[in-house]
Amino acid sequence: MKQEKSVWMHIGSGSFHRAHQAWYLHRLIKQGDDSWYIALGNIRNDANALLNQLAKQHGEYVLETVSPEGDREYETITSIKKILPWDEKLSSLVLQGSDVNTKVIAFTVTEAGYYLTPEHQLDLSQADIQADLKGSASTIYGALEKILTARVEAHGKPVTLLNCDNLRHNGERFRAGFLAFLKQKGNNSLEQWVEKNTTSPNTMVDRITPRPTADIAERVKAATGIDDKVPVMGESFIQWVIEDDFINGRPALEKVDVEMVKSVLPWEEAKIRILNASHSCIAWAGTLIGLNYIDEGTHNKAIHKMAFDYVTENVIPCLTPSPLDLAKYRDVVLQRFGNPYIKDTNQRVAADGLSKIPGMITPTLIESYQKKITPEATALLPALFFVYFQKWAQGKLPYTYQDGVLDEVNHKKMMLASDALTQFVSSETLFATLANSADFHQLMKKAVDKVNTWVNANS
Structure with a gap:
């Protein structure tokens, strides 16, 4: 039979x-x-x-x-x-x-x-x-x-x-x-x-x-x-x-x-924080200075440095010890992102930022503070998204932003408000307990100023 x-x-x-x-x-x-x-x-x-x-x-x-x-x-x-x-x-x-x-x-x-x-x-x-x-x-x-x-x-x-x-x-x-x-x-x-x-x-x-x-x-x-x-x-x-x-x-x-x-935890954390978060960093940053593809952003020295420093200064200390060689994994990931033949669009990778920040980035922010490390390198990632999201609210993105949890009316209202950054950083949905931290608010203000200065000089 x-x-x-x-x-x-x-x-x-x-x-x-x-x-x-x-x-x-x-x-x-x-x-x-x-x-x-x-x-x-x-x-x-x-x-x-x-x-x-x-x-x-x-x-x-x-x-x-x-x-x-x-x-x-x-x-x-x-x-x-x-x-x-x-x-x-x-x-x-x-x-x-x-x-x-x-x-x-x-x-x-x-x-x-x-x-x-x-x-x-x-x-x-x-x-x-x-x-x-x-x-x-x-x-x-x-x-x-x-x-x-x-x-x-x-x-x-x-x-x-x-x-x-x-x-x-x-x-x-x-x-x-x-x-x-x-x-x-x-x-x-x-x-x-x-x-x-x-x-x-x-x-x-x-x-x-x-x-x-x-x-x-x-x-x-x-x-x-x-x-x-x-x-x-x-x-x-x-x-x-x-x-x-x-x-x-x-x-x-x-x-x-x-x-x-038996447990995927070490692989999962390395992948989500090193690969996925860096990917989004490159997509948001590249879009802000007029680039279309991930490989272009990866080969931009300033954007490459943002991703490299984020992993090196904050993610690796948070995930150590690990069964993976985290520095080697970082280098392999950035090499993959730089593949000029893939032509992965910034639009695809930039999507769903409202879910990616709490899932991929906020854990490193929180754990860095717990380890007495000020997460300056990591703060640049949500700062990039904030500036990017403001461009979306102003209708200035070169493509349609896609996000499964986007509330178009309320998010646009928030991002066009005079206190947009305060509202953004005060979101417990995005930043959990850090939403109520004066130190984190100050760090994000500095990070957004830095991003805006960089964008103005390069676009």
Whole structure:
């Protein structure tokens, strides 16, 4: 009797999943282990065109990778065997998620998609959360409630719920948010089932994946002869660290260089603070002086120094001791950012600053003060965002700023006020306990003055 294949259902059909997790499972299939495949869908209707095109291509597409030296490689990814078309009821996701062969439900919804407060609690004031509590399914919580309710009714087999985002402690914080959502909704039976029949391993994911542009398709056609309408591009560097806590089996990911560990904490902290925060620093700074791409900003001496000093003076002392060589990691990260062939846009990396400051930057500010270090280098990052955000409020950014928690009316009002900086720094959502620190307010005033002086001299 032929054994049924196991299904890895992935929610979130963006470029990152297709350049990262799908690539790892594709490598496993290439090694001869085809016991798992991916079923791919989306919670919202903003990826319908992509999903429709992927369906026409039977889930296959070409991944172009490029090294800092400009070496390009092309590979047809074959791990996505099933496309789950979108409808308002999420019918395909519910059907697939309740299938007994679906043993992992993974998702990339970005940091803002978890709707958490600075204290990492579910933010019940968010309109999307309120809508889902009333029966909608526009967030990961509302979608999973529908999916897992159907799963319990069908057979009740356990399933692993796996984050693939840059949220710190992503598994445990997602899990707390989801259980809080179910409790708030009064769905006690599903809440109890989730506690006993699911696990949520923490993970760390890494590969720079810019938004695809038309010239990728042209290069793919020239190099491979394949007329791919939905190719993706990524840097040659890739990493995936996962806590080995799967409740109903998993692919043999260790055979394709996924690091299966007991705790992802050291890797996670290094990546979020050194890579993600520096990335945003370069994007905000580059935008302010008229640059378009991350590699341009990385090769600008002043911007490179801002990122380098931030890591060296504040992050490394906060994260020491570490099993990683943090200085080496810093240098590798900046080399990756300087890759002139990736053409990652400042617009993409600058997005979601209102979530990135509390998640990626504020912990280093707080811990520096605890270590009796004045975090002058780190303060420049939120100062860059403040000046950047003021440009947004004034309508002076060269592109549309995208942020999952942006309240356009109130944020614009705040950033155009005469005491904008005081309001900004006084936000406990952004800066936690530092919002009430006179020393921090003074530090931020100096940092913003420094940024404005630099911007005026270079733009």
